[in-house]
Amino acid sequence: MNELVVVADEVRTALDEGSPVVALETTLVAHGFPAPEGVEVALESDAAVRATGAVPATIGVLDGRIRVGLDAAELARFTSDARKAGPRDLAACAVQGAVGATTVGGALAVAALVGIRFLGTGGIGGVHRGFPIPPDVSADIPALARTPALVVSSGAKSLLDVSATMELLETLGVPVLGFRTDTLPLFYSASGGPPVPQRVEDATEAGQVAAAHWRLGGAGVLLANPPPESLEAEALIEKALTQARREGVSGQAVTPFVLAFLHERSGGRTREVNRKLIVANARLAGEVAVAFAEL
Ligand code: PSU
Ligand code: MN
Numbered sequence: 001m002n003e004l005v006v007v008a009d010e011v012r013t014a015l016d017e018g019s020p021v022v023a024l025e026t027t028l029v030a031h032g033f034p035a036p037e038g039v040e041v042a043l044e045s046d047a048a049v050r051a052t053g054a055v056p057a058t059i060g061v062l063d064g065r066i067r068v069g070l071d072a073a074e075l076a077r078f079t080s081d082a083r084k085a086g087p088r089d090l091a092a093c094a095v096q097g098a099v100g101a102t103t104v105g106g107a108l109a110v111a112a113l114v115g116i117r118f119l120g121t122g123g124i125g126g127v128h129r130g131f132p133i134p135p136d137v138s139a140d141i142p143a144l145a146r147t148p149a150l151v152v153s154s155g156a157k158s159l160l161d162v163s164a165t166m167e168l169l170e171t172l173g174v175p176v177l178g179f180r181t182d183t184l185p186l187f188y189s190a191s192g193g194p195p196v197p198q199r200v201e202d203a204t205e206a207g208q209v210a211a212a213h214w215r216l217g218g219a220g221v222l223l224a225n226p227p228p229e230s231l232e233a234e235a236l237i238e239k240a241l242t243q244a245r246r247e248g249v250s251g252q253a254v255t256p257f258v259l260a261f262l263h264e265r266s267g268g269r270t271r272e273v274n275r276k277l278i279v280a281n282a283r284l285a286g287e288v289a290v291a292f293a294e295l
Helices: 009-017 027-031 037-052 090-096 104-114 140-146 162-171 203-215 234-246 251-265 269-293
Strands: 005-007 021-024 055-062 065-068 083-085 100-102 118-120 150-153 176-179 198-200 221-224
Touching: 005 009, 005 104, 009 021, 009 055, 021 037, 021 104, 021 269, 027 037, 027 083, 027 100, 027 251, 037 055, 037 269, 055 083, 055 090, 055 104, 065 090, 065 104, 083 090, 090 100, 090 104, 100 104, 104 118, 104 140, 104 150, 118 269, 140 162, 150 203, 150 269, 176 203, 198 203, 203 221, 203 269, 221 269, 234 251, 251 269
Parallel strands: 005 065, 021 055, 021 118, 083 100, 118 150, 150 221, 176 198, 176 221
Antiparallel strands: 055 065, 055 100
């Protein structure tokens, strides 16, 4: 295989046997939470995937290699000074020996390479609000459009233009499945989002739709899972975005800036909800991976 990519033994064995595997990204570890909470969230997600019977495969760049499957000591290296690694950044991170914390898009690019079909995260990136100049559309979206994998998230992060993100997903032919919901969850809150085109009632049905989509030549599928606990954060999000603009924060730095602002100004409440929904999404990704393997 590709010597740039190192797959942990446990993950390799599971893939060879056709056993369920769930990819997890590392941007939320490095940039989504203040240390050491990112690593704690990663370990909780890892455990949640294992509890379903699937094998977790956390993806990041370390020591010149794209690594698939990371242990606790390796996860601890994804500190806030890690590079944020989207699809465009993987190669340079590897060549330059930088620690690369993968986004959903970055992790999907690796998943496609090694044949992983499921990924859990908090909220995917999407179209940023107000169509800024230059426009800011997360690489998560085109990665979803081209990768045959199902991503479980609590919708798109609500700091985005969520309706525009839904429209773009439709344009790119990405099915959005509401998990026991008719509307797209808004990351921190379960309600108030745009309608989803399809609703599924359980992990098996989600696995069946994904399998059918792939048999029809389709690629990414988004399974939108409402957060286990809801929080109204819109007023704070607007403040955070204003502050980001005032400070000239742009590009890859916007999402971590806004999340950190919200975590601080909400007295840690957004952090708590964010943490719980990430773990819940990892668990659901495991359940769908297991159901898919049994189809
Ligand atoms: N979900 C979270 N916290 C995060 C992310 C997702 O709960 O920090 C990360 C993911 O890695 C996602 C990225 O790919 O945010 C999107 O960043 P951007 O909008 O810059 O593409
Ligand atoms: Mn961006």
